[in-house]
Amino acid sequence: MxxxxxxxxxxxxxxxxxxxxxxxxxxxxxxxxxxxxxxxxxxxxxxxxxxxxxxxxxxxxxxxxxxxxxxxxxxxxxxxxxxxxxxxxxHVPQADVVIELGGEDAKIVFLTGQLEERMNGSCAGGTGAFIDQMAVLLDVTPSELDELAQGAERIYTIASRCGVFAKSDIQPLLNEGARKEDVAASIFQAVVNQTIAGLAQGREVKGDVLFLGGPLFFFKGLQKRFQETLKLDDAHAHFPALAPYAIAxxxxxxxxxxxxxxxxxxxxxxxxxxxDAPVVANYLPPLFEDEQQYEEFKHRHAMHDVMTQNVTMYEGDAYLGIDCGSTTTKLVLIGEDDQILFHHYQSNKGNPADVIREQLTKLYELCGDRVHIVSSAVTGYGEALIQNAFGVDFGLVETVAHFRAARHFCPDVDFIIDIGGQDIKCFKIRNKCIDNISLNEACSSGCGSFIETFARSMGYSIEEFCKLGLFAKHPIDLGSRCTVFMNSSVKQAQKDGAGIDAISAGLSVSVVKNALYKVIRAHSPDDLGQHIVVQGGTFLNDAILRSFEQEIGRDVTRPAISGLMGAYGAALHAKDNRRDTTTLIGTDILAGFEHNVRSTRCGLCENHCNLTINDFGGGRRFISGNRCERPLGGTKKADLPNLYKWKLEKLKSYGKPSGIANPIAKIGLPFGLNNFELLPFWTAFLRKLGFETVLSDVSTRDMYMQGQHSIPSDTVCYPAKLMHGHIENLLEKGVDAIFYPCMTYNLDEERATNHYNCPVVAYYPELLKANVSALADFDFMMPYFELADKKRFTKHAVKYFCGKYPQIKKKQVIAAVEDAYMAQDEYYIDVRIEGQRAIRYADEHDLDVAVIAGRPYHVDPEINHGIDQLIASFGLVIVSEDAVWQLTDAPEVHVLNQWTYHSRMYGAAKYVTQKENAQLIQLVSFGCGIDAITTDEMRAICENGGKIYTQLKIDEISNLGAAKIRIRSMLAAVEEGRKLAEQQNA
Structure with a gap:
């Protein structure tokens, strides 16, 4: 046996x-x-x-x-x-491909053809742990998440690279009223996308596919998403009973x-x-040596408190502040002396409107006829939803609310750091107004939600878990890295037998290090300031507060109401700006309050946005998901000059049929990457030679999905990923050939030491040829051309085209080259003329100009996700960096300036510092390595010129919640600065 x-x-x-x-x-x-x-x-x-x-x-x-x-x-x-x-x-010998998803591991094994095995690295995105985290976020069990997914009607785009990114996409959807059923199915789709893009990486998944691992056995919704995405019928998709135990x-x-x-x-x-084996790990000093040291610490911070009074004992006017955050909802009611009469703090559980309705009802009962709420304000992610639902008087951006509250406790505050569930907001104060703003992008590794999720997985509340670490003798050193890396470190510490107390203390230190070195990017405590106020629910954790003070080596102010600062600041704002009457709904309307949500697709413009319509009864409703103001009935601001919109239409016009009789061939041009810069050049050149040019369609999410199967890297930027869809689109159009040259250099604008192209952009045709199987037997033209040297280009073009097409003569190529350079110059002139027209319009109408500095392909609406329209909705005129860089001398920079587009952005930043009503917003794609070096230079140019630097990072995720916060914060800071200047001049 x-x-x-x-x-x-x-x-x-x-x-x-x-x-x-x-x-x-x-x-x-x-x-x-x-x-x-x-x-x-x-x-x-x-x-x-x-x-x-x-x-x-x-x-x-x-x-x-x-x-x-x-x-x-x-x-x-x-x-x-x-x-x-x-x-x-x-057990299943007929399988061609095996996909196995575990708790934090994912594998794909290709058994037929070339044997190949692939595993995820240090990222747990697209695994069971990811699904567990998302279930916690939706406040359901994993099995309930699966049940919800069965009732889905639509799929949202959600990142799956890691749970942190996904939370940044899901939370705004929930706060805007998206159905949990749709979000649940979208979470499963994100897992599928991660498996295909992150593991298959361009290799086709076909034949008999065996699905193994617990998640793929227990979640029927996940099985459905895999089958539909991979187009597998029941005969080729195998989900055996052995699936959870297959590896064992x-x-x-x-x-x-x-x-x-x-x-x-x-x-x-x-x-x-x-x-019983001993633990081996790197240790940190303990947070507190003993109870006495901890008591002294608590006593020092207890001094930063606010007066309170029971609402049932108060009589008179009161002011309500609401902070509808990413994971929690806070309410604060204050009296005439800024004392807190009532406060409430709880998880919004994906439905903040219900929390507000419940608490407002309770508040009205407590107030009776003695207390009159005469003004109200709301801030946070759910600001617009709550303001529309309950008739709140004011809506204000979080940064302003937190600054108002911090100033109440520390009038000389010069630096504020707020760490919430998923957000880190840091802002420097200069001359009593916000001068510089830093927000975490799509990563929440320095935030409270990471510790909370981990605590729950261990069976603790976050309060219990954090207290465990206060007196740990040997905290584990987990480093200052992203959540997924820290997760791996935690798991390793557990495997080595580390105690929960040591892990708790180590996580607290890691959260602080991530906030300081990944978000603020501080080099020393002096980078922060002398009068630092820390706030946000995360800082209620004494272990994190202690870690923060130890790391920067100085004492800070933590208000006793740290977790309520947003709501308290909103209440103070409501008091400061009180009107004659309030629009806050009363008890009669509240009694009949209802909240119904439906989804639809907008047809008012080419964006075709997926709208979520929240109906609250009584004619009150809130529409989200729109990229412009039109679904809301707004048109005026959308009609302001917008160079992004103008450039897109201009470039699309080059795709119109030329009417060439008997063309040599129909040549496709992909409408992406450097063709957003050189389309005028290539269309003029090819048409002069006698070709009909066909442009691929403007990028869409569906186009991306169409080409996703051939993308070999999940870390390359989204603009590059889109090119796979553009190739598929051109093939569908029936072109005879596709022309997409490799180009090491850009045109030389003589503003930098060199004029390199981005390496990804320069050589992406090579990658497409190697990975898009349909190009194997297709005429894919990808010669190496350089346009900076006209003579050299002419020589190479004659050799290539005359050699490939004998009917084309050298004289024709020379004439085509002249037309091409002329067409490109005309395009540049048109852009500058349109830019000057937009700037004049702004000056004549007393408007601000937003100079959006990015790369040419950031004009693509699928890449920018309508950011230009979002900015325009705040009443700004939009111009691009290529319309203004030449209006000023080249600024001094402290890096090797050898990229054409970088030198443009540096020039645009300097132009902004010289124009009072201009503000700079830089767009950077996730995964763009060479743009990473521009950030510090752009910031330095702006700040040295007295302007605020704002950067927006974008990828395939279309939710603009974080971008909106940044833009509103920047505008609020600009307005505060102008008010202060007026007061000083008066």
Whole structure:
């Protein structure tokens, strides 16, 4: 009798499979809650009676958390991809492709054709842990998330690279009233997208596909999304009952070939020895040496408190502030002396409107006829929704609300850092107004939600979890890295047996380091300021506050109402700006309050935005998802000069049919990357040679999805990823050839030491040729051309085109070159003329100019997601960097300036400093390595010229919540600065 035991110790679960004479006689699957070694012992002990005390057995261990246990116990270890292949070979031999999703691991194995195995690296996006995090965010269990997905009507675009990015996409959807059913299905679709883009990376998933792992077994909604996306019927999509245990079954098969034999008792003894193995880790100094030191710390911070009075004892006028944040909703009611009469703080559970309705009802009952709420204000992610739902008098951006509250506690405040659930907001104060704003982009690794999610996974509340770390003797050093990397560090510490107290303290330190060095990018405490106010719910955690003070080496002010500062600032704003009457709904309307949500697609312009319509009854409603003002009935601001809009229409005009009779061939030009700059050149050149040119359509999300299967890298920028869809689009149009040259250099504008093209842009045609299978037998023209040297280009063009098309003569190519350069020059002149017209309009109408500095392809509406229209909706005139860079001398920079587009942006930044009503907004694509070096230079140019630097990072995710905060914060700071200047001049 042969008995083989396979133990799969994954990142979140332990699985055991017992095989006797080739037949599985026992299998079990259980979460370990980080008690990795103890749970392994428990599962083996539970199978003891079934195996038999004296039965000889062989055993092997696998899984991401199994190596440490196997080493400590001296048990054979098998790498999990190998174990997967073993299981498939024995149990499902007909499979062509295996997709296996675990707790934090994802694998794809191609079994037919060229054998290939791929695993996720340090990112847990698109795995079971990701789904668990999203369930927590929606305040449902994972199984309830699956049930919700069955009722979905639409799919939103949600990032799946990691849970942090996804939260940044999901939370605004929930705050704007999106249906949980649709969000749930979108979460599963994000997992599918991550698997295809992140693991398949351009290799086609086809044939018989075997799906393994717990998530793919338990979540029917996930199964459905995979089948629909991969276009697999039931005969080719396999979801076997063995799926959750397959890796453990593979380990059991592997064990059959090992030499060591055990009895159940000797196996248990080996595992128990592993459970008692010593911890090896890097330690940090303790947060507090003893209770006395902690008491002194608490006493010092208790002095920053605010007066309170029970609302039932107060009589008179009151002012309401609401902070509808990314994960929590806060209400504060203050009296005439700024005392707090009532406050409330709770998770919004994906539906902040219900929380506000419930608390307003309670508040009105407490107020009775004695207290009159005469003014109200709301701030936060859900500001617009709540203002429309409840008739709140004022809406204000978070940065302004937090500054108003901080100034109340520390009139000399010169730096504020607010760490919330998902957001970090930092702003410097100069001359009593906001001078510089930093917000985290789409990463929340320095925020409270990471600790909260981890605490919940361990079975603790965030308060209990953080207290555990206060007196840890040896906090674990987890570094200052992104959430996923920290997750890996935490898991490793757990595998090594670190205590919860040490991990809790280590996480607190990591959150602080991420905030300081990843968001603020501080080099020293002096970069922050002398009078620092810290706030946000995360700083209510004494461990994080202590870590912050230790890291910067100075004391800070933490108001006792740290978690309520947004709402308190909103209440103070409501008091400062009180009107004669309030629009806040009363008890009569509140009693009949209802909230109905429906989705529709807007048809008022070519954007075709997916709208979410929130109806509150009584004619009150809120529409979200729009990129412009038209669905809201607004047209005036949308009609302001917008060079982004003008340039897009201008470039689209080059795609109109030329009417050439009997063209040599129809040549396709992809409408992306450097063709947003050189389309005038190439259309003029090719048409002069006798070709008909066909332009691919303007980018859309559907076009991206059409080409997604051939994208070999998930880290390349979104503009490059889109090119795969453009190639597919041109092939559908039936062109005879596609012309897409490789270009190391741009045109030389003589403002930099060199004129390089971005390496991705320069050579992306090579990547397309290698990865888009349809191009294998297609005429894909990708010569290497350089346009900066006209003579050299002419020589190369003659050689290429005369050689490829004998009917084309050298004289024709020379004439075409002249036309091409002339067409490009005319385009540049037109852009500058239109830019001057827009600037004159702004000057004549007393408007601000927003100079959007980016790359030419940022004009693409699928890349900018309507950011230009969003900015225009605030009453700004839009111009682009290529319309103004030449209006000023080249600024001095402290980096090697060798990129054409960089030198344009530096010039545009200097122009802004010389024009009083101009503001700079830089667009940067995630994954753009060479743009990373521009950030500090652009900031320095702006700040040295007395202007605010604003950067917006964009990728394939279209939610503009963070961008809107930045833009509004910048405008509020500009307005405050002007008011202050007027007061000083008066």
């Amino acid at each position: 042969n008995v083989n035991v396979g133990i799969d110790i994954g990142s979140t679960t332990v699985k055991i499979v017992v095989v006797r004479d080739g037949e599985i006689i026992h299998k079990h699957y259980e979460r370990h809650f980080s008690k990795v070694r103890e749970k392994a012992v428990e599962l083996v002990r539970a199978a003891r009676g079934l195996i038999g005390e004296d039965t000889p057995l062989r055993c092997s261990i696998t899984g991401s958390a199994g190596l440490g246990v196997a080493k400590a116990a001296d048990i054979d270890f098998v790498q999990e991809v190998f174990a997967t292949r073993k299981a498939v070979g024995v 079954a593979g380990a059991a098969e592997y064990a059959g070939g090992t030499q060591k034999t055990y009895t159940v008792d000797s196996l248990l003894a080996a595992l128990e020895k592993a459970a």
